[in-house]
Amino acid sequence: METANVPQQDISTYSGNKKAMYATQENGEYTTVASTGWSVEEEVTKQALQELERLADNAWQAVCSGTFSPLYFHMYNRRMDLPTLAQSTGFFQWRVKRHFKPAIFRKLPVKTMTRYSDALGLSCEILCTLPSERVPKDD
């Protein structure tokens, strides 16, 4: 890639930041160019973000309908999935799954709740509640 072809498409996912790209000058020598982004990268980052949003939306619905505990929503809302949450709390996946059941989640001891609270960076209070509305995030 030549310096003149380094994309400068001011992509939304950079939020005004720039990335260093390696490209060749006219004499063929390599240099770095600060790039405001490539639409291809924006496309795939947005795709990943939209998928995370979709999972959180579905989880919100599932918690609303009472089939899952709020933990299920907060996990996805923090861009995690079952394996990630299990690893960051140190619980086995089957245990986390069990805690997705509202009746079991409600009776969890403080010690267990603290582990979730630490891993998700949310207070126990927030962890136990579901936000009353799902605000669609713009992308």
Place this chain on the structure above:
Amino acid sequence: MTDTHFKHDHFAHCESGVMSLMLRHHGLDLSEPMVFGLSAGIMFAYIPFVKLGGMPLIAYRNMPRGIIKGLQKNIGIKMKLHTFSNPEKGTAMLNTLLEQGKFVGAQTSVFWLPYFPPEMQFHFNGHNLIVYGRDKNEYLISDPVFENPVRCEIQDLQKARFVKGVMAPKGLLYYPEFVPAEIDFERVLPQVIRKNAKSMLKTPVPIAGVSGIRALARKIVKLAKKEPRYASLFLGHIVRMQEEIGTGGAGFRFIYASFLQESGVILNSQLLAESSQAMTTVGDEWREFALMIAKAIRNKQGKSIDFKAISDKLLSVADSEAEVYKRLIQI
């Protein structure tokens, strides 16, 4: 405030950027591509059974910490590494090191660093940065992938350093203990380049090196039978690993081409100069591959994606890349 005479710089990649900047502050001026190349950084791995966020691990470089380890092995620097089981102790150690006037490398999660834009906050634990000072409750941070120095509150950095899970940083801190005054490039460069080319060509497992690229290409054809959403996300994931994670473009291929060019000048080698150009072409082909995918997933209908064409493109990239290593192995 323990501000210092530290000078930030903007790099493509976190680990190579940190090491380049850190060595520069210890009197050894090595560019980012040189650091990357000397650690035998170029790689490819497609590991279907290791999943990150539901997607298989796809890497365009060696393992995290591979650059630090590679440099220790190949150019004889000595790094001091600390990990901690207790977050408070990890923070206390960082503060002590800063008071001694050290610039300290740290491994963190990306998700918990507040200065990252929300669009970039993913659960990736292999990020690297330099802490170079402290101003009351805030650390002064040189994050190589950011244009300017940043700041981060003590509690936030502690959180980012002590997340658990895949590639958990365990509060890793590092700094050089010994840095050689100069490097015997004539001896080291051909050795490292040959070794790296060899591992790209001859790794026996079919998921690493050039055969890893081919394995991924075969997998892409099979995506046609998968659920369209998954297939589309899978393709997007490949491009994210190639372009979104600070790779300097084309999954580190341009950085490596730059390294080959620099080495060619040092060793006065025509073979390296030409290989650098060939690697640049390979990088351009990787970007064509990325563009093909972006176009395919943009029209949102998984069924209309021509998986065979994308797979063929990747196979041809693999062939071009193999050619470069076949030449490099002869140096």
